[in-house]
Amino acid sequence: MIDGSRRDHARFRQIIRGKIKQDLKKYIQHSEMFGRKGKDVVTIPMPQIDIPRFRFGSNQGGVGQGDGQPGDPVPGQGDPNQPGEGQQAGKDPGEHDLEVEFTLEELAEILGEELELPNIEPRGQKTLKSRVDKYTSIASQGPNSLRHFKRTFKEALKRQIATGTYNPDKPVIIPIKKDLRYRSWKSDVKHENSAVIIYMMDVSGSMGDEQKEIVRTETFWINTWLKSQYKGVEARYIIHDATAKEVDEDTFFRTRESGGTLISSAYKLCEHIINQDYPPDDWNIYPFHFSDGDNWSTEDTKICIDLLKSSLLSKVNNFCYGQVDSRYGSGQFYKDLTEVFGQESELVTLSRIENKDGILQSIKDFLGKGK
């Protein structure tokens, strides 16, 4: 890449970032449009940014070539224009979109800046060990590209002085093979904080597709943000109706049951998972529970609250409950929790998501505490 291009490309990325920030709400709501490219890169389709000029409207038509009868549609419509030399924007059928790539890290950065999310202060010890290689030492062997010029000459100088071949009046230093020195690495062990997200979702009949789509979108952004804050983030998934079970991510979003709802079953399983795998001293723990707010009985709600108070809350960083409004749900559970914990609780974050428009605010609710 020639220099100017690198500069202009960086500038272009900056402008794209600005556009995404500007319309963050839209992009958050429609994150299903994002494409995945590898593990850490998403591609985001966005309208081409172009410079406005006087141009003809869509009733212009034109000349094409090929078979077909009058009245037949012109082939190749909807295809993106081939970006290439002969291309003239807007003159051919089909306009093309930009497809921009962002790493999840960049995305989290944009999210953080726009929602003004505070950085999380991790708790617990730094138990996650990772190895970092740093080029801080010197070796007598290595590839030429890593040759340490100064040290090589130092060695040569030492040798020449020791052997008496060094002449201060005519200081010529010639390194021989033995003198060559190379940069080399040392492995450091770095300790990091680790975190686990435990997602729970009500999959009883009253949670429809729209509600699940909202949950999916929320989890994408929560993952993105927490991954930017912790080095190693694990995610576990629990679905429940009257009973709870642990599933993988895919099943989590696909399963649909028709039974009743006992929220306590999920909370019990969550507690079990924490006890078994994630000692709270070493882990930052984030349980997220999504439901439409219906619980089978007030009895069960009481069990849930007791469970939270007596055990769960002492182990987690932040317990998040997101209530996705649905036509069938009563929304009672949110009221019950609010009654007990209030809106401003340190350890419990409650958020009601009425529809897709509410996603942005609820992400802010969940992640805005910096815990």
Added chain:
Amino acid sequence: MKSTNLPPELAELRDQIKGYAEGFGLDCFETIFEMVPSDAINSLAAQEGFPVRYPHWRFGMNYDQYSKGYEWGLQKIYEMVINTNPSYAYLMTANSFVDQKTVMAHVYGHVDFFKNNYWFSKTNRKMLDTMANHAVRVRRYMDEYGQDEVENFIDICLSLDNLIDPHLPFHEAKQPKTESEKTASRQNDGRMKVDRQYMDKYINPPEYLEEQKQKRAAANKQEKKFPSHPERDVMFFLMTHGPLQDWQRDVLRMIRDESYYFLPQMQTKIMNEGWASYWHSEIMTKKALRDSEIIDFADHHAGVLTMQPGRINPYKIGIELFRDIEDRWNKGRFGKEYEDCTNLQERAKWDKKLGHGRQKIFEVRKVCNDVTFIDEYITPDFIDRHKLYTYEFNKRTGQYEIVDRNFKSVKEKLLSSLTNQGHPNISIVDGNFENRGELYLFHRYLGVDLDLKYARETMRSIYTIWTRPVHIETEVDGRKRIFTYTAKHEFIAKD
């Protein structure tokens, strides 16, 4: 001058191809070939071929698209050549030997066209330096006034860069007049020069003088108008009369100069590509190609000339039309006698053995641009043979649909898409509309409406420079309408 980094085998190849090109009668500027890796060629293409451009995000966007297109194997830039003297052309290092050969032959076709086509005759052949100077000046302004400020202003100028006068470079009378020329023409009262005093009343009779006086009065009246004639060079008008700071005026001037530089390339897309393709094919098949290379050549040649379904490829139309002209002038298939011949058999066999084909296409490449090329030389036969059709947008189905294959309408549609480089024809008719210092634009309506969303944004750009309301007269759905961009940033329509 020698190419800087051409390996010996390619340098030899270049001399060879150049020899063939000259042998065929091509007349080229000295051409310098540079070897560049694919990534650099994407960068260069993003900057329209020039290694140094002013900083602007759109070059970065272009780069993003070119490099993705290349990475995903969608497209590859084979050839790029700059219209300067000497001309510069880029060869991609990853290309095979036969590709390099084809590209060189193609490039010589372009360079011959740059040098000899009339529409290129006024272009700045030192554009490489000019572009670099523009870059320096823009960077300096950015240092002084801030990157955002300058870049935003560049965006505004770019949104007007198709509002130039395509005839200006060739129009002596339209070249800006100096003050002394203006006074000279004002003092002259239209009298013819008289050597013998006694002849005066015959040479300059009173009726004649009266007529001259009226003409002058009309001209004066015209001159009092502002601008005196409808001004198509909107950029020039704003540059001269707009309330701009010096640096802004300079930026506008640079963008305008670059726009005029690229103009002939827009005017001769079909011809230029057609001519270059014609010559690479001619040079390769008749001279340069080795037996072992024929499959690769045929493959790439076909790739360059394929027609995407539903749109036309300028390379293909261009080369075929040149070949058609050559064939017709070789066989004498033109003129009244041939046109009037109704006997199909006779027409199919028509061959006067004139052999003027080669000479004719050289003449065409000298004088034509795309509009005159199509207007003069496309024939019903040609349109049949190449299955051309017209299409239009059907609002009901929301799709573009084939309308017909009629010679007249295909030709008309083709010409209208080429007229004014495919841009709407817009001029400034009044710079002091209703004596309020407002700008009044006129869109010469030729059957196609403006895109109003874009019009609004473009009017905003003009407003930003002019700082007074801007009006445009146009037609929408066959009805005359005037749109105004107001000081409150509203866009209002009137009938």
